Amino acid sequence: MYAKQYEITLPADYDMRVVRERVARGGHALDDRAGLALKAYVIRERGVAGSPVNQYAPFYLWHDTGAMAHFLVGGGGFQNIIRDFGRPTARHWTGVACHAGPARTALPRAASRRLTPVPVDEDRDGTGLGLAEFVEREVSQLHALARRDDVHTAALALDPHDWQLLRFVLWRDVAADEEATERYEVLHLSAPGLADLPEGRTW
Helix, strand or coil, X not given: CEEEEECXXXXXXXXXXXXXXXXXXXXXXXXXXXXXXXXXXXXXXXXXXXXXXXXXXXXXXXXXXXXXXXXXXXXXXHHHHHHHHCCCCEEEEEEEEEEECCCCCCCCCEEEEEEEECXXXXXXXXXXXXXXXXXXXXXXHHHHHHCCCCEEEEEEEEECCCCXXXXXXEECCCCCCCCCCEEEEEEEEECCCHHHCCCXXXX
């Protein structure tokens, strides 16, 4: 499992109906994309749910890195983003854990993201296992969060370049992760490989 997200921050006076209409027209293009677990077409709207910005920030979980590469640089879809918005930074994370929530069969309307730096002093006893213990605690927290009634899917992934953990959760109605650093509205969910996502740790 591989997570990817790019954030397109738009002007403060940008009419977000443009993005909504864009997704309404083309959001189904990846509904059957091979190698893709899910794509959440998410936005943040300035002044809504505490957001300071207007932003279009699609989030992906991929099964296949080849399919992900084709989407990004092989003419598989990302060229449309470049054409219309310029080329944003596409962040990616290695999957650590994933859980289906009780609301898996519902259409998610909200999402939350929490970015957490991995402390540099996590290996206090000198065994080298401090990182593993830290991640294991995060995995346990993800599992507990995923049992909430409104959770559709909860995923945890790691950026080992900046040593940062990503927790991304899809919610049926309201993004209720109290620790979230960002909250989104979900405009559409493409989920061709949803059933094949791991349950629990990816190893």
